[in-house]
Amino acid sequence: MSRxxxxxxxxxxxxxxxxxxxxxxxxxxxxxxxxDDVSKQLDRIGYNIGIRLxxxxxxxxxxxxxLDLKDTADKIQTAFRLxxxxxxxxVNWSPAGDEFSFILDSNPLTELVELPENxxxxxxxxxxxxxxxxxxxxxxxxxxxxxxxxxxxxxQNTEIRVKxxxxxxxxxxxxxD
Amino acid sequence: xxxxxxxxLSILDKxxxxxxGEISLSCFAxxxxxxxxYCQNKSQTLLDLQNRLHELGRRVGTKLIDIYFVRERNGKRxxxxxxxxxxxxxxxxxxxFGKEADKLEHSNDxxxxxxxxxxxxxxxxYISVPRDKSSLNCAVFIAGIIEAVLTGTGFPAKVTAHxxxxxxxxxxxxxxxxxxxxxxxER
Numbered sequence: 001m002s003r004x005x006x007x008x009x010x011x012x013x014x015x016x017x018x019x020x021x022x023x024x025x026x027x028x029x030x031x032x033x034x035x036d037d038v039s040k041q042l043d044r045i046g047y048n049i050g051i052r053l054x055x056x057x058x059x060x061x062x063x064x065x066x067l068d069l070k071d072t073a074d075k076i077q078t079a080f081r082l083x084x085x086x087x088x089x090x091v092n093w094s095p096a097g098d099e100f101s102f103i104l105d106s107n108p109l110t111e112l113v114e115l116p117e118n119x120x121x122x123x124x125x126x127x128x129x130x131x132x133x134x135x136x137x138x139x140x141x142x143x144x145x146x147x148x149x150x151x152x153x154x155x156q157n158t159e160i161r162v163k164x165x166x167x168x169x170x171x172x173x174x175x176x177d
Numbered sequence: 178x179x180x181x182x183x184x185x186l187s188i189l190d191k192x193x194x195x196x197x198g199e200i201s202l203s204c205f206a207x208x209x210x211x212x213x214x215y216c217q218n219k220s221q222t223l224l225d226l227q228n229r230l231h232e233l234g235r236r237v238g239t240k241l242i243d244i245y246f247v248r249e250r251n252g253k254r255x256x257x258x259x260x261x262x263x264x265x266x267x268x269x270x271x272x273x274f275g276k277e278a279d280k281l282e283h284s285n286d287x288x289x290x291x292x293x294x295x296x297x298x299x300x301x302x303y304i305s306v307p308r309d310k311s312s313l314n315c316a317v318f319i320a321g322i323i324e325a326v327l328t329g330t331g332f333p334a335k336v337t338a339h340x341x342x343x344x345x346x347x348x349x350x351x352x353x354x355x356x357x358x359x360x361x362x363e364r
Binding site for chain 2: 024
């Protein structure tokens with residue numbers, strides 16, 4: 001169904017994105033002393049991107065409401081393909097069905113990246129987790145997302161875990177109560 | 178079980194990618210918007226913001242030099258001023274932005290100055306500049322990239338971005354570059 005949807009083909013060179021993101025991270029590492037703070041900030045940036053990117057996704061794919069979390073996972077998978085040009089696998093479902101992972105064989109964000117020894121705890125790709133969280137929050141899904149495996153740290157794949165927390169109820173806009 | 182260092186191929190041991198990877202423009206636009214916001218939060222003045230964007234662009238440019246010259250020119254660099262300018266306008270621009278820059282002009286008034294023009298730089302596509310900051314051109318980020326590429330290949334220059342026929346990058350070479358180039362011409 002959504003397979004046949006023709007996506008907007010406007011693309012940019014991945015190295016431009018890659019290096020732009022890398023320079024931003026490097027600048028943050030300079031500005032903030034603690035790599036953990038940088039990771040947090042990267043997640044925040046991802047969140048900011050996610051809450052706006054979801055609009056783009058909905059309008060480009062014309063996708064309908066998700067029926068269950070499996071459906072959601074499939075749609076995020078489409079989003080990976082649409083936005084980053086990679087096709088991750090959805091795996092490692094928890095028995096309760098509220099947690100799953102995306103496995104990426106290659107991560108376009110880290111193509112030209114090497115982490116120095118002193119930044120091994122930096123979660124370089126946290127921006128992706130943030131984006132997933134931000135985007136889902138805009139469709140009333142509260143999730144957590146974090147990096148389990150990271151190719152930058154010598155792992156075979158990059159694994160991003162997503163855990164469903166709760167459905168958000170429609171909240172009244174501030175000041176309207 | 179884990180043997181530290183397993184799979185630890187250094188990035189330089191891996192083959193250089195062909196650089197054909199693509200990412201959605203929406204992603205880049207939003208990322209760039211975050212970059213601008215980040216710089217803005219750190220800046221007191223408009224000039225400060227432009228300088229920060231320019232500096233980030235320079236760092237991107239520095240890293241692109243080697244990748245592009247190795248990939249597309251077998252590591253051979255340019256020695257003549259006009260060749261490097263044409264390289265930036267065509268090969269480099271095409272590889273990075275998917276098309277050539279619109280126009281390259283030599284200034285009438287100043288021997289050292291060239292203009293590279295682009296109607297709609299990719300970074301500006303989704304940026305609307307607020308009225309009170311109308312002089313801000315975020316393509317200064319790209320100006321930084323050009324500056325780093327020219328300077329890093331042995332043609333030290335200052336590159337700035339201006340609102341003129343879309344965006345015009347003003348490239349001002351150092352005197353030494355012009356001197357050397359005219360010497361090359363004479364031979």
